[in-house]
Amino acid sequence: MSAETPACQLLQRQDADYRGWLWVAPPRDAWLEQGQGSVVSADHGVLQAWRECGRVAVSPFDDAALEPPGAVLFWPKAHALGEWWLLWLCANLPAGTRLQLVGENQGGIKRVLKVLAALGLGCRKLDSARRCMLFETRLDRVGIDPDAAWTTFEAEGLTLASHPGVFGHGKLDEGTRLLLGELERHLPGPERVREVLDMGCGDGILAAWLARRGHAVTAVDVNGFAVEATRRTLAANGLAGQVLVGDVYSALAGRRFAAIISNPPFHQERSIDYGPAGRLIREAPVHLQPDGELWLVANAFLPYPDLLESAFGGFQIVADDRRFRVYRAVTGAR
Known part of the structure; x- marks a missing residue:
């Protein structure tokens, strides 16, 4: 099955093994919904679509223990919301967990570099295509409570x-x-x-x-x-x-x-x-x-x-x- 959205099309061409990974705040895309891993999203429509496919889908307000081998954060249009998701991941996933961040150029994905630097997290660019960019880092405790948002x-x-x-x-x-x-x-x-x-x-x-x-x-x-x-x-x-x-x-x-x-x-x-x-x-x-x-x-x-x-x-x-x-x-x- 081919990915439908530009960010997912960029991810689909990666050679990474995404089995068991956590997809964070993704768009609706059948390639994701019928693939591997679990999702965390605040969008009820996304959660329902994943559950209908028999997939694990949780809200950030659920009390769920998460220890995936890696996570992919879809950087949102609202920059401050992207920062919140990043802080939430640092607070809720084990330190050292691989994190990829993907988003459209027009959506401000390049801002991720400054955000990660401010949090003391290293970053490298993995790929760019479909007017999107993909970065990777590793999570760590950053001492900022996401509830401060x-x-x-x-x-x-x-x-x-x-x-x-x-x-x-x-x-x-x-x-x-x-x-x-x-x-x-x-x-x-x-x-x-x-x-x-x-x-x-x-x-x-x-x-x-x-x-x-x-x-x-x-x-x-x-x-x-x-x-x-x-x-x-x-x-x-x-x-x-x-x-x-x-x-x-x-x-x-x-x-x-x-x-x-x-x-x-x-x-x-x-x-x-x-x-x-x-x-x-x-x-x-x-x-x-x-x-x-x-x-x-x-x-x-x-x-x-x-x-x-x-x-x-x-x-x-x-x-x-x-x-x-x-x-x-x-x-x-x-």
Whole structure:
């Protein structure tokens, strides 16, 4: 089987014996998923794909003892997230374990050289092709706790937990700010408690804001870092809510809500990907109670009106500041 992604194509041409190795934060690629070794990833979709192939797949938040002969770290677009993964590997794998680091040139793989040097880890270049580069080092204890990457910031009177790789890292997104203003005006307050779903919860700002208003909140994200951030955000503010990891509605077992609220993602690394947002919209009526509401904020250029019209038979543009639009659609609008 041929590798599908450029980084995996570079790895496939190596003469290294990768049997038993640990693949760290990889992309979706059937060559990997049906090959050798195990995976650690914060992406629920990646973990599910590996498990469906009968492979060992763990989250960095699982309590798992790992002693592979080597590991390959796929360097992410978010440089700070790559640094976190490197620190996590140094803290969780035995000193001396071989580590290869691979990534696309446009994704900043060359920065790895400075990061490794700052940690006192040697490095050598193994190969380059497909606009990617491959480096190798050996892990060692570096005396830096990966948990130091967790930070907090204040927004909307709430304390928010933040981690590299989570949407809105360290700041409140302007689209979310616009959405919160409209929810303040239009969504029922604490006098009417409702079951509400925060889809794509990120750092938990929407979930915490809704819980503070007295709603019964469920929050979902495919990103394990976002799930952990939302749990920490709710705890930091003394708020209750259920937080689940899942791919769009996969973790909800047919549950229905009075409102679904989201600032949905449309990027997968550097590529535009409408898939998750499309599923969010198309399947929303099935997960809404009668007269249930879907609230979305999105960049104004995104083609969501056609999806909303098809799924709901109608919708409103509640706010539009030329950069972002807030949409509202109600079940039974046909």
